[in-house]
Amino acid sequence: MGSSTSGTTTLSVVIPMFNEAAVIPALVARLRPVLDALDVAYEVVAVDDGSLDDTAAQLFDHGRAWPQLRVVRLRRNSGHQAALTAGLHRARGRWIVSLDADLQDPPEAIADMLRLARDDGVDVVYGVRADRSTDTSFKRNTARAYYWLMRRIVGSDLPAQAGDFRLLSRDVVEVLRRLPERAPVYRLLVPSLGFPSAEVRYVREARVAGETKYPLRRMVALAWDSTANFSAAPLRLATWLGLTSFLACLALIGFGVVAYATGAAIPGWTSMFVAVLMLSGVQLICLGLLGEYVGRIYATVQNRPTFHVGFDSADVTPDGPLSTPEMPLDPPGVVSQRG
Numbered sequence: 147m148g149s150s151t152s153g154t155t156t157l158s159v160v161i162p163m164f165n166e167a168a169v170i171p172a173l174v175a176r177l178r179p180v181l182d183a184l185d186v187a188y189e190v191v192a193v194d195d196g197s198l199d200d201t202a203a204q205l206f207d208h209g210r211a212w213p214q215l216r217v218v219r220l221r222r223n224s225g226h227q228a229a230l231t232a233g234l235h236r237a238r239g240r241w242i243v244s245l246d247a248d249l250q251d252p253p254e255a256i257a258d259m260l261r262l263a264r265d266d267g268v269d270v271v272y273g274v275r276a277d278r279s280t281d282t283s284f285k286r287n288t289a290r291a292y293y294w295l296m297r298r299i300v301g302s303d304l305p306a307q308a309g310d311f312r313l314l315s316r317d318v319v320e321v322l323r324r325l326p327e328r329a330p331v332y333r334l335l336v337p338s339l340g341f342p343s344a345e346v347r348y349v350r351e352a353r354v355a356g357e358t359k360y361p362l363r364r365m366v367a368l369a370w371d372s373t374a375n376f377s378a379a380p381l382r383l384a385t386w387l388g389l390t391s392f393l394a395c396l397a398l399i400g401f402g403v404v405a406y407a408t409g410a411a412i413p414g415w416t417s418m419f420v421a422v423l424m425l426s427g428v429q430l431i432c433l434g435l436l437g438e439y440v441g442r443i444y445a446t447v448q449n450r451p452t453f454h455v456g457f458d459s460a461d462v463t464p465d466g467p468l469s470t471p472e473m474p475l476d477p478p479g480v481v482s483q484r485g
């Protein structure tokens with residue numbers, strides 16, 4: 147039970163949720179008819195990423211009437227990509243779709259994704275945002291900059307504007323599960339594996355309720371994870387900065403020697419002051435960049451799990467609906483992540 151293929155579930159829909167109580171009623175109302183109409187055995191893996199509102203209570207509530215709704219609770223907030231990892235590790239389906247809770251990505255597209263995967267035999271179907279006019283212009287511009295940078299780093303086969311709404315086959319998920327990545331950024335990792343893929347285009351809608359869980363701080367963190375995971379270019383930057391300042395210093399030395407030889411007394415303070423400031427700045431930047439990568443190596447060597455599953459309703463009621471009315475809202479002391 148739990149992490150591997152059970153063979154009976156055709157489709158898993160993984161939904162990371164952090165403080166999404168406001169959107170759950172709308173989500174359930176829209177998602178369930180779509181999935182029921184598919185006429186396949188499915189499960190919805192709702193990953194409660196340490197929410198502080200009543201996300202979990204609501205999920206348990208809906209789970210009583212919707213047997214396919216499975217609730218996985220993380221002990222603490224671990225972030226979108228880690229919650230996604232937890233869901234991918236626990237999902238049992240032959241195909242696994244990941245979806246945001248806020249209905250910005252239309253669940254109806256899941257039907258098209260599944261049809262493409264089955265009929266064309268592709269392993270990955272990307273949801274591509276053909277139109278993001280409902281996003282704020284700030285979000286659109288930062289997203290454009292992000293995808294531009296990532297295509298330069300990862301390569302141009304990266305589908306632009308493909309977020310975390312996608313379908314993966316069991317084969318892809320098994321490969322992802324075995325990767326040692328600490329801070330996986332799935333929108334880059336999946337294309338880099340090179341599985342046969344297809345796209346479903348859709349119009350990105352506005353969040354139905356609640357507010358974004360991606361403040362600027364998290365957007366910057368995602369962009370840095372994306373860069374550092376796929377490229378050592380920032381370290382090369384250190385080399386270039388070093389080289390440039392070395393050449394500048396050579397010129398300055400020449401200037402100094404000539405000035406000495408010609409007897410021109412230089413006051414000298416300004417050039418000295420600027421050079422010292424400049425060089426120590428460059429050195430600190432390079433040290434910082436080096437430190438970022440060393441930190442990543444350290445975290446990898448420590449090999450701590452990136453999330454802890456506190457509760458999985460499938461462990462309690464393997465095949466049936468959520469039957470225990472007094473479902474734990476404080477996660478009980480069950481298992482942590484299973485490899």
Ligand code: UDP
Nearest residue numbers: 162163164195225226229246247358359360
């Ligand atoms: N999310 C999560 N953990 C977090 C932050 C976000 O599970 O720490 C989930 C969130 O509940 C949503 C998805 O990740 O289902 C995407 O977040 P959001 O819609 O706020 O991001 P945006 O669409 O604004 O980029």
Ligand code: MG
Nearest residue numbers: 246248250353
């Ligand atoms: Mg969103």
